[in-house]
Amino acid sequence: MPEGPGPTEWGSGNGVGPWTGPLPRDPRYDPDLLADGDTRNVVDAYRYWTREAIIADIDSRRHPLHVAIENFGSDANIGGVVRTANAFAVDTVHIVGKRRWNRRGAMVTDRYQRLCHHDTTAELLEFARGRGLAVVAVDNVPGSVRLETAELPRDAVMVFGSEGPGISDDARAGADLLVSIAQFGSTRSINASVAAGIAMHAWIRQHADLGRAW
Ligand SMILES: C[S@@+](CC[C@H](N)C(=O)[O-])C[C@H]1O[C@@H](n2cnc3c(N)ncnc32)[C@H](O)[C@@H]1O
Numbered sequence: 001m002p003e004g005p006g007p008t009e010w011g012s013g014n015g016v017g018p019w020t021g022p023l024p025r026d027p028r029y030d031p032d033l034l035a036d037g038d039t040r041n042v043v044d045a046y047r048y049w050t051r052e053a054i055i056a057d058i059d060s061r062r063h064p065l066h067v068a069i070e071n072f073g074s075d076a077n078i079g080g081v082v083r084t085a086n087a088f089a090v091d092t093v094h095i096v097g098k099r100r101w102n103r104r105g106a107m108v109t110d111r112y113q114r115l116c117h118h119d120t121t122a123e124l125l126e127f128a129r130g131r132g133l134a135v136v137a138v139d140n141v142p143g144s145v146r147l148e149t150a151e152l153p154r155d156a157v158m159v160f161g162s163e164g165p166g167i168s169d170d171a172r173a174g175a176d177l178l179v180s181i182a183q184f185g186s187t188r189s190i191n192a193s194v195a196a197g198i199a200m201h202a203w204i205r206q207h208a209d210l211g212r213a214w
Helices: 031-036 051-059 078-087 121-130 169-174 192-207
Strands: 065-071 093-097 115-118 134-138 156-160 177-180
Touching: 065 078, 065 121, 065 192, 078 093, 078 192, 093 121, 115 121, 121 134, 121 156, 121 169, 134 169, 134 192, 156 192
Parallel strands: 065 093, 065 156, 093 115, 134 156, 134 177
Antiparallel strands: none
């Protein structure tokens, strides 16, 4: 078991006040946060750390999983995808299509998450080939196999479609694997950000070292 409080003891999330006692000399600590307190949305292990130190630490623990979301329609889901990707220490979130997206749902987590923009899906696919990443398209379309029983590749980019049109023809054609999340109700599909969370967690269950989770 890890030492210190776990997720259920994190409390209200209002952060911590000014540092009490002798100041630590570790350069990862931010002098301003030590003096004023730290109310950022970060896990306790990163309290009082500079943003650069936090990013460097996550960079050393990132998973070989990338996620991409096609931004051809509404961008309302992208913030949620970025936040979940941050929680799972995903390597990079790729935004395909429109460059602008609504950052609100990210809850500032985008500051700690590698982001990359591609104008087209073809560009994303080229990136994936260059990095040796298997392309896993995620949508409930004909030809898909069940995410729940699929063996997910370790070095991979999962691609999610836009709200409305769903995954693009280019993503489907370029995918090494096409997976869908089993549904049982009346709706045709689930929210793209929720689908991304489910799919990322399926990868985590198969490949992550849970001993390294908070
Ligand atoms: C709101 S869906 C739209 C497309 C959907 N194929 C349809 O029939 O309407 C937007 C995106 O969420 C993801 N998604 C939603 N439901 C899903 C499911 N059951 N399985 C896999 N992906 C899903 C996919 O990435 C999809 O492109």
